[in-house]
Amino acid sequence: MNIGQEEKYNLHSSWLSWTDMDSFINDWGGTVFVDSYDNTLIDNKGKHYLDLSSGLWNVCLGYSNQSIIASIQKQFEVLPFASNACFSNEPAIKLATKLYEITGYEHSFFTSSGSEAVDTALKMSRQYYYNQGYKFKTGFVSLEKAYHGSTFGALSVCGIEEDKKAFGPLLEDSFQIPAPDCDFCPFKKEKGSCNLECAYALEDLVYEIGTERICSFIAEPILGSGGVIIPPSGYFKTIKRICEKNDILFISDEIATGMGRVGEWLALKKSEVKADLVCMGKGLTGGYAPLSVVLSTSAIYEGFKGINQNDKKFFNHGFTSSGNPIGCVAALKTIEYIEQNDVLTHIKQLEKEIEESLQKISSENSHVKRITGEGLMWGIWFEDRPSKMNPNFNLVEIICYVAKRLNILLFPTNGNCLIIIPSFSFEPTELKLALEKINRILRMVE
């Protein structure tokens, strides 16, 4: 720990993700974190920052959850690693059993990052049909404005064009349909008086491409990085019906929304729909260790057994760290903590607090155009205009910058939308105070 003693770091040595390195050092102060407690991070200059982004949407129980820390320490002493190829390990089995209990999915395929989980689900959906002899059922459908990760497979199904433009060619049989964003209805319909044209766009696309060429449809139950967009009621029921009718697997990407983020273990439960495959990550371990998972129904799992035309049908895929016992005990403890402390109810209480505070922000700031969100995942949308304070930064970046100066951490994800995604361990009054500070920052920036 180097609090207060400024070390001479070579800040260029550790190359940061999604970051202009010169700007990180010259504009953003080259912040280096060295310590943490509760929902606060401390940098090497001794400055404390209240984290309103749950790390990177993953530190859902704060930075000093002693039961998770103790479980990891104990696991390090017993079994720090075990290969998940050809062998299993006790924490992985216990976690899979627990995940079945809370989500209803019988099987867990463990991975490390959200992107790995998405790639795994995409490959699983392809091989599922390959195993049945459908060699051309390889296409993926996803949503415009969707974010599914940064590896080539996950990026191919992303709908944020800016993220993709430097990396083509991506998977060529990846198709997108319009995002179900009622405020910007792609079909120019009035909110609440449409026929879910955005969902039927999947059916139209399937007819155009051919059902024999599409293996899966992937979507986030709430589009996170796209700006916390909540699809209209009935959307996923219609999607699921279309998938079933056309023998297409439905993959729900719950990397951001899972683990209670919106008050349920899985956000899709609110739509009363069960996907065929579910990706979870981020908050799965409370952010204390890297772990993600693809949850599968028995029907899919059974499709990977036996022999097909002299080929074994097992899932020919995995990673060195799949089923890592450290990650698995961290996840088990995270779930146990959430259950024992009735955190899902607490999230619903915090939701009321955050919603009220954001409505106030909206009414007091004319440059706020809309508020979107649910549970502890919210977006404040601004007018699409460059910042007057610094033309190199957009408005959301300026807000994050000023907030950081005032000891609040926010992460600029989406151009016009400031995403607020606090940890579940906030107390209502603490969250209210933090949002009052954000309100003052917005007025200042306006």
Ligand SMILES: Cc1ncc(COP(=O)(O)O)c(C=O)c1O
């Ligand atoms: C919905 C969703 N899917 C996938 C990912 C990718 O996760 P990771 O960054 O752990 O690879 C993210 C990350 O933000 C996400 O929000």
